[in-house]
Amino acid sequence: MDTFVLNAITQELQQQICLAKINHISQPDEQSVILGLWQRGQELRLAISVDARYQYLFLTRQPAPNQVFNFGKFLQHHIKNAEIRAIQKPLLERIITFDLVKKDIDGQDLKFRLVLEIMGRYSNLILINQDTNKILDSLQHVTAVQSSYRRIAPGAEYVPPPLQEKEELLNIDQTRFQQILADYEQEAQTSASACLWKFLIQRIGGLSPLLAKEIEGAHLDTSAEARWQRLSELIRIVREGAYQPTLILEQGQQGKQKPLALSAIPLAEFPHGKTCDVKTPDSMNAAAEQYYTILVERQRYDTLKATLMQPLTARLAKARKKREHLLAQKQQIDQAEDYKRQGELITTNLYQLSKGMNSARVIDYYSEDQALIEIPLDPKFTPAQNAQRYFKRYSKLKQGSVMTEQRLAATEQELAYLEEVQFFVEDAQNFYDLQQLRAEMEAATPSKSKKKSVSKSEPAKPAQPFLRFVSSDGFDIYVGRSSRENDLLTQRTALPEDVWLHVHKAPGSHVLILNRERKTPVPDQTLREAASLAAYYSKLRRSGRVDVIYTSKKYVRKPKGSPPGLVIVQEFQTLRVIPQANLTAK
Structure with missing residues (x-):
């Protein structure tokens, strides 16, 4: 999340959750927190993550897991039932503070400040006592050995991250920008690896790689005047707070979407040369929720798969x-x-x-x-x-x-x-x-x-086991999705006259044609469609033509004590088909 996305989200949070009460705290994992909020008769959830792979902050209506780790338990003890009094963020810094007030047993105000610092792998969520400015606890602890500038640990005084020595974005005029471009041209003459968008990040505070590339406009008008126009438009949007939620998704295989970019600024450069779906949701929170839901799901998928x-x-x-x-x-x-x-x-x-x-x-x-x-x-x-x-x-x-x-x-x-x-x-x-x-x-x-x-x-x-299809002749066809489902399909679901199919001499799904009306034989079209499914849901999916065996279920048995999915086929016939899954799913 760049600072401008956070600006837009902070604007919306200030309008929607100020004076909201924190009534529930959970943690999907050790690097994330979800605050359950009650505001104006409705329940909202504020999702926060400081994971090194992705950091985010957005409102969501998705259900929160009933799970909590040590930091979440600490927050429950200190800020559950607290009221959010104020939300603040410096325009060009990625630090958001939530001022919280909770009544103690005597009715006195206890004042806390929850600080979210989004700084890549150094991101953190810190709870501070407002009166003493002392850290109560944080998701990540930083010792004096790790950082000589500041220590982040219970009892230490909270010190904000050091300011970056860069030029203030809002103070740059056209003359100053032309000088920055001239400095880059001079560097490019002596360095073959010089890159304008990286140079802009080094010189101008608040720019993310995404927006620096937008200003560079490698596939747009690259004149100095055009680049200034793009930068000046960014400055105007920031000053006026006129953010425009933008979400860019790349269309992948099997209808899946890959999140490419999340921005509070309209993007002209990024979609160039890609098959992209550019969305403009009603709110920055909605855009962030959609973007990170897909991204986190993909990250979790890749991690678990590995x-x-x-x-x-x-x-x-x-x-x-x-x-x-x-x-x-x-x-x-x-x-x-x-x-x-x-x-x-x-x-x-x-x-x-x-x-x-x-x-x-x-x-x-x-x-x-x-x-x-x-x-x-x-x-x-x-x-x-x-x-x-x-x-x-x-x-x-x-x-x-x-x-x-x-x-x-x-x-x-x-x-x-x-x-x-x-x-x-x-x-x-x-x-x-x-x-x-x-x-x-x-x-x-x-x-x-x-x-x-x-x-x-x-x-x-699962709501129902197996992938389920209907053949052109109206026969139900079931496909196992794992070794356990293969066992369930073949040993528990199949009847003797049902037709059982499997790719020949390769791992894959058990496939079953339900022949409950005992039609003998099953129509050839249905048989070929089921065989194509068996070939498709196998390791030979990308082969040209594949041999698939088929037989009545009564000729398929499972050896005693054998692993899930393993069967012995006593007699069978073979079909050669092209792997494909063109049938209608139930």
């Missing part, structure tokens, strides 16, 4: 290495009969062998041509002892064959499950889907601690 993918990738690598080891072991076991045969051939030829020989050249009576073969011997042992060594190798390998086969089968099952979960995590469309997958992964790992973290809210139960 958190889930990291252990998945490690487990997959470990399982693949284990499979390689077991396959090598199985290959040795497959050679067990060779050891037995070599031991028997040595025993048959004991009369012509002696201790100290490195090999035995004997006739292989087990081969059709009875050719001469050479069997390695250990010269330290007698021929009979060498034969026994081969028999022992044979016995050891045969004894381990059953266990190796079982371990290999279990490892293959684990790999299939992990690859399927990895696909669902990669394909998850939103934060809620990832929450469901996290819960599934935690449930499938019973050895891990089941302690609940206060920072992780439990995902709500």
Whole structure:
């Protein structure tokens, strides 16, 4: 949030929440606070964040989570039921103060000041005693070792951030601006990396990169006069407080929107060359809420996705290495009969062998041509002892064959499950889907601690499981969205005559055509549409044509003790289709 967005929001807050009462305090996470306010018979919520990735302040009507951390508990104790008496902000600084008054048990006024400092990764929310100017507590503590200028900790005197030694925006006239441009041209002659918008930020206070680029106007008129006109218009808007909420969203895949810019000043430069949706909401608070709701959701999505993918990738690598080891072991076991045969051939030829020989050249009576073969011997042992060594190798390998086969089968099952979960995590469309997958992964790992973290809210139960579509012939088609949903779809929802589909030899969703009227066969068009869905909701989505298997549910069974989503298909047919999801969702 730049200072001009904060100016516009502060203007609106002064009109809407002055004299409002703080009746609830919660924290979505350790870097954010939501103040529940009661004003003129209606409930509002003021969202505040000092997260290093995004800092914001805006009014919202979204429900607040019933969650609070230590700082939130501290605020509840001190300012719950306090009244907001004043909201102030210097025009070109990103510091907002809320003057609060609360009655003590004797009816005396307790005066507090809540200070929001938005300064990138140094942002903070600080509660101060107005009478003493002493800090009561803050979201971020700053020690004297971390900053020699000011200490932010309980009991320390509050000192505002140091002023930046830049030119005052409102004092710049055309002559002074022309001199700044001339200074830049002089620097550009000696530095190939010189950049005008960065130079403007260094020289003029209050400018954000977004507005500095707007003044530079790389894709607009770049004359000195045109640049001055853009700067003078910015100065006029700030002086008059005539802010115009502007929100720019980029249209992404599958109708998703990516937030690109939030501004209190109309932007001509930024949308150049991009597929943008420029919105002008009724208020700056509404613009900020929409912008940061999308941004925070995306950040939470990316963070959780990375958190889930990291252990998945490690487990997959470990399982693949284990499979390689077991396959090598199985290959040795497959050679067990060779050891037995070599031991028997040595025993048959004991009369012509002696201790100290490195090999035995004997006739292989087990081969059709009875050719001469050479069997390695250990010269330290007698021929009979060498034969026994081969028999022992044979016995050891045969004894381990059953266990190796079982371990290999279990490892293959684990790999299939992990690859399927990895696909669902990669394909998850939103934060809620990832929450469901996290819960599934935690449930499938019973050895891990089941302690609940206060920072992780439990995902709500879905209104209905599965993606649901209707075929051209009117058949309902269900698609699983996770391994657990695949199990639920195939084991609990499907009836024997329903048609079950899955991409061939790749991770993906179970797909079910509901054939409740027992129409035999299901129309070919419906079958192909469902197969296209099975191909689309699989790891082979971006392939040209994909093989999809289909069969009646009665031929699909789940092995006892197998991981979620794993089934065995006794008989099936195959369709080759193009992955696509063109059906109408229910």
